[in-house]
Structure formats: C-alpha cells, structure tokens
Amino acid sequence: MNKKNSYFFAEKIIDWYTEQKRNLPWRNTKDPYKVWLSEIILQQTRVAQGLPYYNRFVENFPTVRSLAEAKEQDVLRLWQGLGYYSRARNLHKCAKVVVASGGTFPDNFLDLRKLPGVGDYTAAAIASFCFDEAVPVVDGNVYRVLARVFNIDVPIQTPKARQTFFDKAKQEMPVEQAATFNQAIMEFGALQCVFKNPDCEKCVLKKKCEAWQHQRVEQLPVKEKKSKTRNRYFYYLVKKKGKAIYMKQRIEKDIWHGLYDFELVETEKEKKEKELVAKYNPQKISKVYKHLLSHQTIYARFMLTSNVNKPQGKAYTLKQIEALPKPRLILQYLQDEEILE
DNA sequence: AAACCGGGGGC
DNA sequence: GCCCCAGGTTT
Known part of the structure; x- marks a missing residue:
C-alpha cells in the first residue's frame, strides 16, 4: 500500500x-x-x-x-x-x-x-x-x-x-x-x-x-464555509496627564487577551458621540498611571469600530502613540480632560 | 464541529 | 471588500 x-x-x-x-x-x-x-x-x-x-x-x-x-x-x-x-x-x-x-x-x-x-x-x-x-x-x-x-x-x-x-x-x-x-x-x-x-x-x-x-x-481547493462575523463597537476614552497616557491591560477573557488598550465603552450598535459623552463622564473613567511610559506596554489600539474576525484600524506601539493623529471621538475627551486639569 | 485568535497583503 | 496565509486551543 x-x-x-x-x-x-x-x-x-x-x-x-x-x-x-x-x-x-x-x-x-x-x-x-x-x-x-x-x-x-x-x-x-x-x-x-x-x-x-x-x-x-x-x-x-x-x-x-x-x-x-x-x-x-x-x-x-x-x-x-x-x-x-x-x-x-x-x-x-x-x-x-x-x-x-x-x-x-x-x-x-x-x-x-x-x-x-x-x-x-x-x-x-x-x-x-x-x-x-x-x-x-x-x-x-x-x-x-x-x-x-x-x-x-x-x-x-x-x-x-x-x-x-x-x-x-x-x-x-x-x-x-x-x-x-x-x-x-x-x-x-x-x-x-x-x-x-x-x-x-x-x-x-x-x-x-x-x-x-x-x-x-x-x-480548487473547495472551501465551503463562510465564517460569520459580527461588528463590535469600541469607544476608547483616552486619558492623558502630561506625557502619560492611561492604558489598561485586557485581562478579561476576550480578544487581545493580555494586550493593552485604553478605557473603552462597548456598545451594541454604533452610537453618536453626544450620547456617550453624556453617559460616561470622563472624570469617572480612571486615573492616570504615572509609571505607564516605563511599563512594558505591548500594544495600543485606536479603533472606533471593530470586526472581531477582521479588526479594522491599526495597531501602534507605545512610542508611536504620541505622534498619532487623534480620531475625532477621542479628541473630544482629551479636550474635556484638559479642562479638568 | 465550531468558535476564537491578528495582522498584512493580493486583487 | 473578500479571501488568503508554512494552525492550535478551547468549548
């Protein structure tokens, strides 16, 4: 044989x-x-x-x-x-x-x-x-x-x-x-x-x-399955203090396990900025971690909407964050915060 | 068996 | 946009 x-x-x-x-x-x-x-x-x-x-x-x-x-x-x-x-x-x-x-x-x-x-x-x-x-x-x-x-x-x-x-x-x-x-x-x-x-x-x-x-x-080859995808909407709430940006490790059992991102609000559907701002007061989100920049940060993401199987948007190293153009929604919170400080 | 987990690239 | 890539683990 x-x-x-x-x-x-x-x-x-x-x-x-x-x-x-x-x-x-x-x-x-x-x-x-x-x-x-x-x-x-x-x-x-x-x-x-x-x-x-x-x-x-x-x-x-x-x-x-x-x-x-x-x-x-x-x-x-x-x-x-x-x-x-x-x-x-x-x-x-x-x-x-x-x-x-x-x-x-x-x-x-x-x-x-x-x-x-x-x-x-x-x-x-x-x-x-x-x-x-x-x-x-x-x-x-x-x-x-x-x-x-x-x-x-x-x-x-x-x-x-x-x-x-x-x-x-x-x-x-x-x-x-x-x-x-x-x-x-x-x-x-x-x-x-x-x-x-x-x-x-x-x-x-x-x-x-x-x-x-x-x-x-x-x-050929024959492939018949189409994996279903669903959209998830992540609204990141970026907090900044001086040159530090607050980030948080994703310890929950979900995508990007163990990686870092900003505080976020996940919604079922796409929402308007105004609703989010009204509902989530930036003052209550979190405080700034001063040791952040010396931390072994792996990843940060700016991503307003995401498809789970095929994420949209780019990933950045921590060093690159400062140079990023700010997405509009996030910019809104930064402005609010500057007023706070 | 199906779901989950990424980022990059070809077209 | 859609599908692919020198897959493995979990449920």
Missing part, C-alpha cells in the same frame, strides 16, 4: 524545489529549536512578514534555555505586531517545558505533538525537517497543491479533508526524502501553485495536473 510504482509528483516537485527554493535561514539548520521557532512564527504568517521576527528572536534568544528564562512580557514585546498572541505565550510555555525536561526537543512526531502550541502541522514539520521522520505536513499549501494536482474536491474545512490529504501526501512521499518532499510541496504552493492567478503555463506539473486538464484550477 505504501509502495508506489511512480513518484512522478515527488520527482517533479523536488526538482522544482531544488532549483527555485528561497534561501531562508531556518532551512540551513537542523536545530529543532530554530526550526520550531520558525514554524510557530510562520503559522498563518507569510515569510516576508515573519522573517524579521525570526531573526530578532534568534538574536535575542539564541537557545531554548535563554528563551525559557526570559520574562513573558519580553517575549510578547518581541512578538509585537505579529498577531495571534497565544502563539507567543505558547512559545514561551513550550520553551519552559523543553528546558524542564532536559533542554532538548523531542525527536519524534508523537512526543513533539504533546508540546504546547505544537499541533499536527508543526510536529510533522519538526519531525521531518530535523529527524527525517516520514510524516507529511498538511497545511494550506498542501491542501491547495494536492487538491489541484490530483483533483481532490473534498471541502478542506471538513474533518474528512485532513485525513484525505494526509493520506494522499503520505502516499506521494518518498520515505527517503520526507523532509525535502515536505518542504518542496509547501514552497511550491507558496510560489507557484498560489491561490489566485497561478501561472499555470510555466508550471512543471502542467501536463500532470488534473485540475489544469479539467480547467478546474480556480475552483
């Missing part, structure tokens, strides 16, 4: 990879720490965005031990701007777990899988890249490439899909070249078999690609 007569897919894609791959720092090492670090950073994150973070992390925390000994706030601060902050918290937690159990990473898929923040994909990546274990990685690229080349139309968000694509990848994977095969298929998905407008004319798999033959490239 695992024996195959033809590895045309693997051969083509590995040849392509050998010629076309990008030179990325985590590909020049088999150090599980660095591979793990890169994989966590690159979850749901493009290489171009993650690369500078990877370099900063390696520089600041050259070993898993140094990362484990760091303060969580410092880890989070280095993560600033990457999003999905649970990744950073799990990163730190995982480093501690590894150090507590001797300072070396597990050397196989099943044990790697037990680490915090390490799921099927990441465990497979580390196991294959570092230890040549013949376990396929299944990520968004793999879904897309396999779905097209082999015309697989199982909707990718269903439970069945994971198994289907895992089995197919396993079937196509030459056991002796597991690591290269895994990297090749993902790189192929990232550079050639891209989601939109792939340049199929110059694809090395053109003659073999079933989606291309059936003119179904744009329809």
Whole structure:
C-alpha cells in the first residue's frame, strides 16, 4: 500500500524545489529549536512578514534555555505586531517545558505533538525537517497543491479533508526524502501553485495536473464555509496627564487577551458621540498611571469600530502613540480632560 | 464541529 | 471588500 510504482509528483516537485527554493535561514539548520521557532512564527504568517521576527528572536534568544528564562512580557514585546498572541505565550510555555525536561526537543512526531502550541502541522514539520521522520505536513499549501494536482474536491474545512490529504501526501512521499518532499510541496504552493492567478503555463506539473486538464484550477481547493462575523463597537476614552497616557491591560477573557488598550465603552450598535459623552463622564473613567511610559506596554489600539474576525484600524506601539493623529471621538475627551486639569 | 485568535497583503 | 496565509486551543 505504501509502495508506489511512480513518484512522478515527488520527482517533479523536488526538482522544482531544488532549483527555485528561497534561501531562508531556518532551512540551513537542523536545530529543532530554530526550526520550531520558525514554524510557530510562520503559522498563518507569510515569510516576508515573519522573517524579521525570526531573526530578532534568534538574536535575542539564541537557545531554548535563554528563551525559557526570559520574562513573558519580553517575549510578547518581541512578538509585537505579529498577531495571534497565544502563539507567543505558547512559545514561551513550550520553551519552559523543553528546558524542564532536559533542554532538548523531542525527536519524534508523537512526543513533539504533546508540546504546547505544537499541533499536527508543526510536529510533522519538526519531525521531518530535523529527524527525517516520514510524516507529511498538511497545511494550506498542501491542501491547495494536492487538491489541484490530483483533483481532490473534498471541502478542506471538513474533518474528512485532513485525513484525505494526509493520506494522499503520505502516499506521494518518498520515505527517503520526507523532509525535502515536505518542504518542496509547501514552497511550491507558496510560489507557484498560489491561490489566485497561478501561472499555470510555466508550471512543471502542467501536463500532470488534473485540475489544469479539467480547467478546474480556480475552483480548487473547495472551501465551503463562510465564517460569520459580527461588528463590535469600541469607544476608547483616552486619558492623558502630561506625557502619560492611561492604558489598561485586557485581562478579561476576550480578544487581545493580555494586550493593552485604553478605557473603552462597548456598545451594541454604533452610537453618536453626544450620547456617550453624556453617559460616561470622563472624570469617572480612571486615573492616570504615572509609571505607564516605563511599563512594558505591548500594544495600543485606536479603533472606533471593530470586526472581531477582521479588526479594522491599526495597531501602534507605545512610542508611536504620541505622534498619532487623534480620531475625532477621542479628541473630544482629551479636550474635556484638559479642562479638568 | 465550531468558535476564537491578528495582522498584512493580493486583487 | 473578500479571501488568503508554512494552525492550535478551547468549548
């Protein structure tokens, strides 16, 4: 069953990879720490965005031990701007777990899988890249490439899909070249078999690609779910004293857990400024924390309305706050406050 | 199985 | 605007 007569897919894609791959720092090492670090950073994150973070992390925390000994706030601060902050918290937690159990990473898929923040994909990546274990990685690229080349139309968000694509990848994977095969298929998905407008004319798999033959490239992979979104309306009440701006850590169980923002009023629907001003007297909001500017503040947000799954507005580091143009609503409160003082 | 968690970018 | 990205955890 695992024996195959033809590895045309693997051969083509590995040849392509050998010629076309990008030179990325985590590909020049088999150090599980660095591979793990890169994989966590690159979850749901493009290489171009993650690369500078990877370099900063390696520089600041050259070993898993140094990362484990760091303060969580410092880890989070280095993560600033990457999003999905649970990744950073799990990163730190995982480093501690590894150090507590001797300072070396597990050397196989099943044990790697037990680490915090390490799921099927990441465990497979580390196991294959570092230890040549013949376990396929299944990520968004793999879904897309396999779905097209082999015309697989199982909707990718269903439970069945994971198994289907895992089995197919396993079937196509030459056991002796597991690591290269895994990297090749993902790189192929990232550079050639891209989601939109792939340049199929110059694809090395053109003659073999079933989606291309059936003119179904744009329809694969099949994704049927549309996650519902809802709007949330946040009205920030910024308080200022001298050069200090009052901010508050979000400790409640909600979005942006552990990050910092201003006092806010959340409303069901969009409200008029006047109503808010009348209802929430700025004098009662809070006092100014003098130590704010020396605090390890991670993030601040100016955001008048927000879509939970897709926040609008920008995030700023504390240093940038002072230079920000003030949104109109917030400016209103600042003026009120200046009168107070 | 579904919800939750971000920020950046392509088009 | 919509959808994607080298996913994992929680409920």
